[in-house]
Amino acid sequence: MVFSDPQSLSGKRILLVVGGGVAAYKALDLVRRLRERGAAVRAVLTAAAARFVTPLSFASLTGERVYEDLFSLTDEQEMGHIRLSREVDLVVVAPATAHLLARMAQGLADDLATTLLLATDKRTLVAPAMNLRMWLHPATQRNVAILRGDGALFVGPDEGEMACGEYGPGRMAEPLAIVAAIEAALRVDTRLPLPGAAPGPLAGRHVLVTSGPTREPIDPARFLSNRSSGKQGHAIAAAAARGGARVTLVSGPVEIADPQGVATRHVETAQQMLAAVEAALPADIFIGAAAVADWRVEPSADKIKKSASGAPPTLALRENPDILARVAQRGAGRPALVVGFAAETRDVLAHAQEKLARKGCDLIVANDVGAGVFGADSNEVHLVTRTGVQSWPRLGKDEVAARLVAYICESLAAGGTP
Incomplete structure (x- = not known):
């Protein structure tokens, strides 16, 4: 719809x-x-x-x-x-x-x-x-x-x-x-508030947003990462700030500027991102837009060299902490609204619905990244909740952010989750 x-x-x-x-x-x-x-x-x-x-x-x-x-x-x-x-x-x-x-x-x-x-x-x-x-x-x-x-x-x-x-x-x-x-x-008024302007719809609320990729070091010269640009997460943080919220943004390594009016914490790895998120809690709303690496390796202190035989090195992968699930299943002190993202390449809605149930969050913003969405300036998303799916047309990422913040405001005003 x-x-x-x-x-x-x-x-x-x-x-x-x-x-x-x-x-x-x-x-x-x-x-x-x-x-x-x-x-x-x-x-x-x-x-x-x-x-x-x-x-x-x-x-x-x-x-x-x-x-x-x-x-x-x-x-x-x-x-x-x-x-x-x-x-x-x-x-x-x-x-x-x-x-x-x-x-x-x-x-x-x-x-x-x-x-x-x-x-x-x-x-x-x-x-x-x-x-x-x-x-x-x-x-x-x-x-x-x-x-x-x-x-x-x-x-x-x-x-x-x-x-x-x-x-x-x-x-x-x-x-x-x-x-x-x-x-x-x-x-949602996406401008910075003018002096003396009426408070925005998120006034008095703390919004915590994660954005961008994480980098998991292999050695001093190499790392595991993904193609996330951080554009969508940063746009959401900016839209929430312009809606009157106090916003904390935990950002992985990106090549875009910090949003105005937002307290930004810069991290590299998934473990660092988890620590920064936990340090920023409590929050009224958590939006996990970051593309957190699922796996990490125990990094080598020195650059790994090619072997004489040419055989590739063996990398022992370890699972990274699941930041979204930890926040959603926090119990006491859990944010009133927990929003996750699902970047998929096939069966987008099925995977998003499964992720919603498995993580325990209130809303999943799902999109198909199989067609060069990473780094692009527009996005086509589906909002997946326990009661249904809401599909939006392709919009600029700033517009997706403004619309998502408006949806969140309406949900909170209604006195519950989406």
Whole structure:
């Protein structure tokens, strides 16, 4: 079942910035989907966007005037770009071309779209769309990293065939996936709280999160590990912090920055991670997103050399501590909610359900990692509980994090576990 509410966006105000690209036609369907769910939509078109889709089409679907010109005298007498950027709940950029991403990342304000993006005090959700080489280019990836660091949320791009005939990442996310990301963004405020702002839904709670891989040394030069990037776990920690929680993040070795507003503890091995987790308890919520190595070896003090015969060395494996099970089965002092992750390559739901029962946790977030998910910026997950399965469409990992935190908040507000 995909999480959906026919009036999930009732009363919400969306400002849609449409960039110039073939995918601009999808923005028309996005407007329709948003209106179906009760949202009010205003559209702003770049000059390039108006060459692909007409302002009249957006005016017909939104029921609102469409905005294009920064220098409209009537609007600017009322400081129109400020008003447009503030009188909304969320700004959505779809499609976001490579050029538009670059202007956003550099803080340029040379037309109405970029001026209001710079002037807004609201969250911004970005749906990129471009040729795969443009998306994979280091310059675009730098711009995306800058925008993520500034707090922008991303959905997509998807992988598939493009108008240019090439195949790969770069297709704009489908309208329903963007709607799901919008719902997630509006359920939990993913910005850092402003001074004097009302407390978030997790205020007064301690959330403990594990993230990234562990490294189990073989000798001074080698180790056993896995492909986990830590992106999902770090995003969850950041979303919980922005929801008002006091967050402790226990991170294995990763190549991404510590989230803002989070107390981060850095570890290498599974045993070190267990010690850091136990030191951070008690907690109200535990989210075990780390990919903890199942096995370790007794490391050699010296680098292991090849034998004269060329025979490989024998490594005696020992089982690592099961951090998730220890927390879930803690008894007194157990967190009110224990969430685990299951990265599988086949029979995803069956393995997740078995893990839920075996570990004793309340919720398993399951995904298929057989298609290059490790290190990617998006994820497609299933929430597995004792009462059923809830499947979400592919979303950016920031959006998955925001949506998971919102789900947790709703569960706690209901007075129980999922």
